[in-house]
Amino acid sequence: MQSQRLMLNEDQRALIGAVRSLCKAKNFKGNSIKYLDGTYPSENLQDLAAIGVLGMSIPEEYGGSNLPVFDTALVLEEIAKNCYPTAMGVMSSLGVQTRVIATYAPEHMKQDILPKVATGEIALAVCMTETHAGTDVPNYKTNTVIRGDRAIVQGVKTLISKANEAQWFVVFTRIDGTPGRDGIGCVLVNRDSPGFEVTARYHTMGGEYLAEIQFNQVEVPVENVLLRQGGFKKLLTAFNTQRCLNPSISLGLAEAAFEEAISYVRERTIRGQHVSEFQGIRWKLADMYRDIEAGRSLLYRAALTANPFPDPHEAAIAKMFVNEMAIRVANEALQVHGGYGFTNDYPISRIYRGVRYGTLGGGATEALKDLVGKRLVESFDPVDGFLSQGTF
Template identity: 50%
Template sequence: MAMLETNTSVSDEQKMLVKTVREITEKEFKPKAAELTDTGEFPFENMKVLGELGLLGISIPEEYGGSEGTVMDAVLILEEIAKGCYITAMAVLGEIGVQSKAIVAYGSEAIKQKYLPSIAKGQTTLAICITEPNTGSDAANMTTNAVDQGDHFVVNGVKTMISRADVADLFLMFTRFEGTPGHKGIGCILIDKGTPGLHIKQGFKTMGGEYLWEVVLEDCIVLKENLLVLEDGFKKLMTAFNTQRCLNASICLGLAEGAFNEALSYTKEREQFGQPIADFQGIQWMLSEMYVDIEASKALLYRAARNAGRGFPDKLEASIAKFHTNEMAIRVTNQALQLHGGYGYTKEYPVERMVRGARFGAIGGGTSQVQKNLIARELLKSKRVF
């Protein structure tokens, strides 16, 4: 839709990137979106297409086989994919988000050489493991623990609600070291699939369609060469996580735009009382509010992504973008379903699954409530005024 394509903050190169991803999504991903949502299967075929085009290496430097794009590039890619297929967007998030960004920023040269080239090609699937049964937003109190045993660590603990764990080749495991309490004791190690003591347990089917898994570590032996970050580990990893906040928001933005596009087309075609329902003022007001809501979120998200360059987004800008876009997507997708009437409530129309997909944003990557707390802390600390 032309009016949603125009944005002066997007370069000519990025417009070409958007065009490429849009065409692939429309041709390859969107037709399979309903099936993937029903089955919850990992979209291997879609990921292969993206890997062959080099899009999965957008967050990885050229020297390791990537295309060394910006955070803005990653946002644009996910936004376009999410318009057509939420399941594929979530899979791509795991490859171009905090996982690969953290390895690039904090990994040793040996770690980068070992993992980044295959990640860039789409040959290594990543899973990040933070949440535990009793520590969701309270990540600083995680109980997973790594004990130093000379040339290796022995890791024990349980992680839950982990995306892609069933297909992951590499796990970025947030863990406490030597039982050191609080933020200071937390860092991250990399654990390869098949490592003895690493077990993937029960899966939880989500309303969005994808599965989340439980990961159990029982005397799991990890060589010290796979230590990603320890000193100031929690702070560094949370800084990297600002990227995830923006990419989470980009999926929500894409879902909202996709739902809006569906609603606009439907209201032009659907007739009641002898005329298209788009002719009724009440419908026009709903469409106007949805469009303005989307544009406001896009401005906030693009600001955070653009200012980040190839680094990490600003904490405050990322949290503002995530909070606003998450809540916007819930509103807009629900309104899109409402505009479809009874048909919107059926699985025959894509808005039904867009509503379900949009609900993930305000939970994953830090809830809306956590974002508001973070925003308030930053405002009070800096004493910002208009």
């Protein structure tokens, strides 16, 4: 009996096919080694913009295609299979920063910014993490004071992606010093604003750079305050998209690691036998495939809940599992390669570097486990349990 799998529609298959063909034609996989030194894959981003990838999260009236979260997750998965730095670059055009602007920015800002994002003319970044607080958003210290028709931003953000490439930054900030989560909103800041300064750069093991940014009394029009006090829930709701896109990259990397392992053991021989004939190796491959498919099911289910943003519980569960699954799969794939896997000459080394990011960005695994555990305890029905509610 043939197994039942999620069937993609014709448009989704055409989209994935176009991305796959481009990645092969431009040799994304073979060229990915040159980005280990932190070089930004701008040429890849431009090629992807030309086929509409960078506009997938943007409404049609602003030059995008306004595709569902599920479709964007499929595309990121395919790109990550070929080039991790490129997938990370694309995520910033599809993620929370784009969706916040598309949802909450004034009309003239949408008309000015979003079409340029879709064509790759400009890039966006999101500023969340601070030195003392990452996932702990309610304790952010960056503050924005509103004075008449102006807003003044003061604070420091760290571990920011695309700090050198982005033109606009969506900054999670406290508004007028209001304490706690009720005080969190967000402000849109242009990198050319006086007082905006990139003060440190950190080269990651995945190849890309992260940066520290200081906002030294950065003054912007008050209309750049996209969300004021009480915006915390809206921001985190939008951020659930990131919790589907981040593991999409992990899933793509896990698939790439698995394929590299299969290719290697089919060719490698020991004492006249192909390594693929060893039972221990076959068991490793079976475990890797099982975990990838389990992760795919959780992630796709979470992405399909988006309306327009994914269910936070489903997204957190998918992210936790897929991020950790990808690390296990990449580790086993490297082990299968033996010493060769430890060299940069084999793609598995680069995959292994990139896959480690997943559990750190977009909400650390430990924080998400706490959130999920809290919800499970609170929502448990002592009479009907979970199954009758469709939770599992």
